[in-house]
Amino acid sequence: MNGLDEQMAPQTFLYGCLLEAGKEVIFNPEDDDLEHQLDLRMACVDLNTKDELHTVEVEGQDTEGQKVKAVLVSLKPSTLPSVCLGGFTITSPAIFRLKSGSGPIHLSGQHLVMMEADQSFDEEEDEEE
Amino acid sequence: MNGLDEQMAPQTFLYGCLLEAGKEVIFNPEDDDLEHQLDLRMACVDLNTKDELHTVEVEGQDTEGQKVKAVLVSLKPSTLPSVCLGGFTITSPAIFRLKSGSGPIHLSGQHLVMMEADQSFDEEEDEEE
Amino acid sequence: MNGLDEQMAPQTFLYGCLLEAGKEVIFNPEDDDLEHQLDLRMACVDLNTKDELHTVEVEGQDTEGQKVKAVLVSLKPSTLPSVCLGGFTITSPAIFRLKSGSGPIHLSGQHLVMMEADQSFDEEEDEEE
Amino acid sequence: MNGLDEQMAPQTFLYGCLLEAGKEVIFNPEDDDLEHQLDLRMACVDLNTKDELHTVEVEGQDTEGQKVKAVLVSLKPSTLPSVCLGGFTITSPAIFRLKSGSGPIHLSGQHLVMMEADQSFDEEEDEEE
Amino acid sequence: MNGLDEQMAPQTFLYGCLLEAGKEVIFNPEDDDLEHQLDLRMACVDLNTKDELHTVEVEGQDTEGQKVKAVLVSLKPSTLPSVCLGGFTITSPAIFRLKSGSGPIHLSGQHLVMMEADQSFDEEEDEEE
Numbered sequence: 001m002n003g004l005d006e007q008m009a010p011q012t013f014l015y016g017c018l019l020e021a022g023k024e025v026i027f028n029p030e031d032d033d034l035e036h037q038l039d040l041r042m043a044c045v046d047l048n049t050k051d052e053l054h055t056v057e058v059e060g061q062d063t064e065g066q067k068v069k070a071v072l073v074s075l076k077p078s079t080l081p082s083v084c085l086g087g088f089t090i091t092s093p094a095i096f097r098l099k100s101g102s103g104p105i106h107l108s109g110q111h112l113v114m115m116e117a118d119q120s121f122d123e124e125e126d127e128e129e
Numbered sequence: 130m131n132g133l134d135e136q137m138a139p140q141t142f143l144y145g146c147l148l149e150a151g152k153e154v155i156f157n158p159e160d161d162d163l164e165h166q167l168d169l170r171m172a173c174v175d176l177n178t179k180d181e182l183h184t185v186e187v188e189g190q191d192t193e194g195q196k197v198k199a200v201l202v203s204l205k206p207s208t209l210p211s212v213c214l215g216g217f218t219i220t221s222p223a224i225f226r227l228k229s230g231s232g233p234i235h236l237s238g239q240h241l242v243m244m245e246a247d248q249s250f251d252e253e254e255d256e257e258e
Numbered sequence: 259m260n261g262l263d264e265q266m267a268p269q270t271f272l273y274g275c276l277l278e279a280g281k282e283v284i285f286n287p288e289d290d291d292l293e294h295q296l297d298l299r300m301a302c303v304d305l306n307t308k309d310e311l312h313t314v315e316v317e318g319q320d321t322e323g324q325k326v327k328a329v330l331v332s333l334k335p336s337t338l339p340s341v342c343l344g345g346f347t348i349t350s351p352a353i354f355r356l357k358s359g360s361g362p363i364h365l366s367g368q369h370l371v372m373m374e375a376d377q378s379f380d381e382e383e384d385e386e387e
Numbered sequence: 388m389n390g391l392d393e394q395m396a397p398q399t400f401l402y403g404c405l406l407e408a409g410k411e412v413i414f415n416p417e418d419d420d421l422e423h424q425l426d427l428r429m430a431c432v433d434l435n436t437k438d439e440l441h442t443v444e445v446e447g448q449d450t451e452g453q454k455v456k457a458v459l460v461s462l463k464p465s466t467l468p469s470v471c472l473g474g475f476t477i478t479s480p481a482i483f484r485l486k487s488g489s490g491p492i493h494l495s496g497q498h499l500v501m502m503e504a505d506q507s508f509d510e511e512e513d514e515e516e
Numbered sequence: 517m518n519g520l521d522e523q524m525a526p527q528t529f530l531y532g533c534l535l536e537a538g539k540e541v542i543f544n545p546e547d548d549d550l551e552h553q554l555d556l557r558m559a560c561v562d563l564n565t566k567d568e569l570h571t572v573e574v575e576g577q578d579t580e581g582q583k584v585k586a587v588l589v590s591l592k593p594s595t596l597p598s599v600c601l602g603g604f605t606i607t608s609p610a611i612f613r614l615k616s617g618s619g620p621i622h623l624s625g626q627h628l629v630m631m632e633a634d635q636s637f638d639e640e641e642d643e644e645e
Contacts, residue, residue, distance in 0.1 A: 012553075012605050014576035016586020029579065036579075037141075041604040044590040047569050047616040053176050053210060055235075060143035063158065063165075063240055070145020071235035074173040074210040081569060081590040084473075084602045086213045086342075088170040089141050089239050100176040106571075106587035110605050111579055166270075182305050182339060184364075189272035192287065192294075192369055199274020200364035203302040203339040213602075215342045215471075217299040218270050218368050229305040295399075311434050311468060313493075318401035321416065321423075321498055328403020329493035332431035332468040344471045344600075346428040347399050347497050358434040424528075440563050440597060442622075447530035450545065450552075450627055457532020458622035461560040461597040473600045475557040476528050476626050487563040 010037070010114035018046075019056060019096055020103035028093035034113050038090040041109040043073045044082035051077045054101030060094045072096075075105060085109070139166070139243035147175075148185060148225055149232040157222035163242050167219040170238040172202045173211040180206045183230030189223045200228060214238070268295070268372035276304075277314060277354055278361040286351035292371050296348040299367040301331045302340040309335045312359030318352040330354075333363060343367070397424070397501035405433075406443060406483055407490040415480035421500050425477040428496040430460045431469035438464045441488030447481040459483075462492060472496070526553070526630035534562075535572060535612055536619035544609035550629050554606040557625040559589045560598040567593045570617030576610040588612075591621060601625070 015038055017025045029036040043056060055074045062068040073083050087109075096107060144167055146154045158165040172185060184203045191197040202212050216238075225236060273296055275283045287294040301314060313332045320326040331341050345367075354365060402425055404412045416423040430443060442461045449455040460470050474496075483494060531554055533541045545552040559572060571590045578584040589599050603625075612623060 012607050013579045014574065014584050014586055014606070014610070015578070016574075016584060041602055042587075042589055042599075044571065044587055045569075046587070046590070047571060053174075053206070055173065055176060058143065058145075058237075062144070063142045063242055068143050068145060070143055070237035071171075071173055071175070072237055073171055074175070074235075076210060077569070077590075078595065079207065080210055081592060081596055082599045083171075083211045084213045084342075084471075084600045086170055086215050086602050088237075090143070091141050094143070106590075108574075108586035108588055108604075113579055182303075182335070184302065184305060187272065187274075187366075191273070192271045192371055197272050197274060199272055199366035200300075200302055200304070201366055202300055203304070203364075205339060208336065209339055212300075212340045213342045213471075213600075215299055215344045217366075219272070220270055223272070311432075311464070313431065313434060316401065316403075316495075320402070321400045321500055326401050326403060328401055328495035329429075329431055329433070330495055331429055332433070332464075332493075334468060337465065338468055341429075341469045342471045342600075344428055344473045346495075348401070349399055352401070440561075440593070442560065442563060445530065445532075445624075449531070450529045450629055455530050455532060457530055457624035458558075458560055458562070459624055460558055461562070461593075461622075463597060466594065467597055470558075470598045471600045473557055473602045475624075477530070478528050481530070 010112040013111040013113065015111040016106065016108040017096065019098050019105045019107065021098050021101070025096040026093070027090060027096070034115065036092050037112045037114070039110040039112060040085040040088040040090060040107060042082060042107070043075060043085055044106050045075055045077045046104045046106060049077050049104060050102055052101050054103065054105050055099040056096065056105055056107070057099040058090060058094055058096050060090065071099060139241040142240040142242065144240040145235065145237045146225065148227050148234045148236065150227050150230070154225040155222070156219060156225070163244065165221050166241045166243070168239040168241060169214040169217040169219060169236055171211060172204060172214055173235050174204055174206045175233045175235060178206050178233055179231055181230050183232065183234050184228040185225065185234060185236070186228040187219060187223055187225050189219065204234060268370040271369040271371065273369040274364065274366045275354065277356050277363045277365065279356050279359070283354040284351070285348060285354070292373065294350050295370045295372070297368040297370060298343040298346040298348060298365060300340060301333060301343055302364050303333055303335045304362045304364060307335050307362060308360055310359050312361065312363050313357040314363060314365070315355050315357040316348060316352055318348065329357060397499040400498040400500065402498040403493065403495040404483065406485050406492045406494065408485050408488070412483040413480070414477060414483070421502065423479050424499045424501070426497040426499060427472040427475040427477060427494060429469060430462060430472055431493050432462055432464045433491045433493060436464050436491060437489055439488050441490060441492050442486040443492060443494070444484050444486040445477060445481055447477065458486060526628040529627040529629065531627040532622065532624045533612065535614050535621045535623065537614050537617070541612040542609070543606060543612070550631065552608050553628045553630070555626040555628060556601040556604040556606060556623060558598060559591060559601055560622050561591055561593045562620045562622060565593050565620055566618055568617050570619065570621050571615040572621055572623070573613050573615040574606060574610055576606065587615060
């Protein structure tokens with residue numbers, strides 16, 4: 001890891017996943033040295049999506065290290081087929097699933113890979129819990 | 130707290146809450162050394178949300194340190210089931226509630242935790258009031 | 259003002275206002291040492307807003323120091339009850355008003371307070387006019 | 388220009404324009420020493436806008452220095468009266484016009500004025516063409 | 517390349533493309549020394565777009581260097597004629613196409629050109645695969 005600048009910009013890759021009823025999508029890249037993050041940009045319906053309300057749930061971690069669920073977006077083909085998520089940042093590990101609706105629903109955005117910048121901060125946080 | 134860089138990026142956690150009529154959600158993490166902030170990304174209805182106009186109010190502080198209320202978003206399941214809030218920054222303490230509608234309405238975003246960066250600025254502000 | 263870093267992040271407060279026909283809202287905090295700015299995030303209708311098209315106008319200054327008017331957003335309760343303004347930056351002084359519609363319409367966002375960073379640049383601009 | 392920091396933040400002014408069929412709006416501030424840029428935030432219809440699809444076209448320059456046209460946004464009063472443009476960056480010179488629809492359509496955002504930062508880069512680009 | 521600052525801001529150009537059924541749009545500028553990136557801002561329908569659901573697909577690379585497809589946005593003229601993409605970052609090479617619908621659909625945004633900043637990081641990544 002020598003020669004790498006701490007302030008280096010993250011590398012950007014394309015991310016896309018498809019959510020269907022009863023199927024979870026897990027974001028948890030295994031990596032020793034690099035930090036992974038999603039910047040979610042868009043959620044949208046497909047041509048095959050049934051005309052009902054679809055709600056997308058994400059499960060991650062709160063500041064206490066506990067599991068927390070949040071509803072990202074609600075979509076219905078005839079009312080609102082696409083929504084900008086505006087760069088919703090998801091840190092790994094996270095799980096996406098449909099809370100209602102049978103899908104499919106598309107999520108897309110950027111998969112960012114960067115050096116772990118605040119390792120000393122992380123360790124201190126763990127000690128304080 | 131030794132060894133921590135002042136320009137360290139904030140840590141990002143998942144935030145989600147559910148608003149229902151007559152129930153306030155308070156954002157006020159107790160923490161001696163760290164600053165907490167919400168970057169709200171999305172507001173959306175649920176499958177169980179009644180088809181009426183829902184308005185979400187947030188109560189926080191203005192520049193004088195006085196209580197101020199602002200209406201964040203208005204949603205109606207059949208017209209606009211989701212709205213991107215675009216990273217609306219909420220500093221603690223803050224209270225969320227429904228101003229109209231019976232809910233439930235979901236808010237989601239990032240909970241940021243960072244070192245208090247501008248402590249000297251805060252103190253000076255207080256003296257000027 | 260000693261001990262303050264030029265690159266200090268601005269302080270963030272909650273901002274909200276209510277626009278009604280025939281009533282202007284002025285943003286012009288009086289302050290000797292600090293710079294004030296609005297980052298508008300959301301515009302939305304209220305439960306009491308009549309179902310007609312509402313257009314919100316802002317009056318500020320262009321690069322020549324002349325008054326300029328811009329239309330921020332158009333809302334109609336039954337078509338589009340909320341719109342994300344995406345961090346529309348308003349520098350003081352500015353005036354908000356309804357150009358059409360009787361209201362009420364809510365504007366909300368962040369009120370940022372920061373040190374005047376580019377004073378020398380300002381002075382040079384004035385001389386060039 | 389002595390005493391000015393290269394990393395100085397741009398100055399922010401209000402920008403607004405009105406597009407009507409057959410009328411072009413040109414963005415091309417004449418300035419020797421300063422760089423001008425638009426960060427477009429919103430496009431919206433007016434109370435007088437006819438209920439038909441309006442598409443807004445912008446003409447600027449691509450990486451080869453050639454004219455390029457792009458369609459910014461499509462609006463219809465009864466379907467979508469306002470759209471957030473999310474900070475669409477327009478560098479001068481640029482021309483806005485309606486590609487379809489009779490208007491009027493409002494564009495608004497920030498007019499940024501800054502020092503020319505990358506002059507040496509510009510020159511190198513020109514030599515490579 | 518002498519005299520160029522590593523932290524230099526990217527140069528911004530206008531980008532626009534038109535998607536029609538059966539026609540791919542490729543983003544893959546050939547350039548030895550510069551890095552190219554798209555920040556997609558808007559997707560919208562045209563006056564001639566048929567009133568059916570259009571889904572836009574982008575094909576790029578994931579973190580493993582494998583081809584990955586993501587659905588950017590779904591549009592229908594009578595429901596949602598424009599969507600803000602919020603600065604969806606696309607790195608070259610990438611391919612855009614309609615997954616459903618006959619088009620035309622407009623994509624627009626910024627084409628950014630910058631110096632390759634993290635060359636040493638890239639090389640290391642390649643070795644690790």
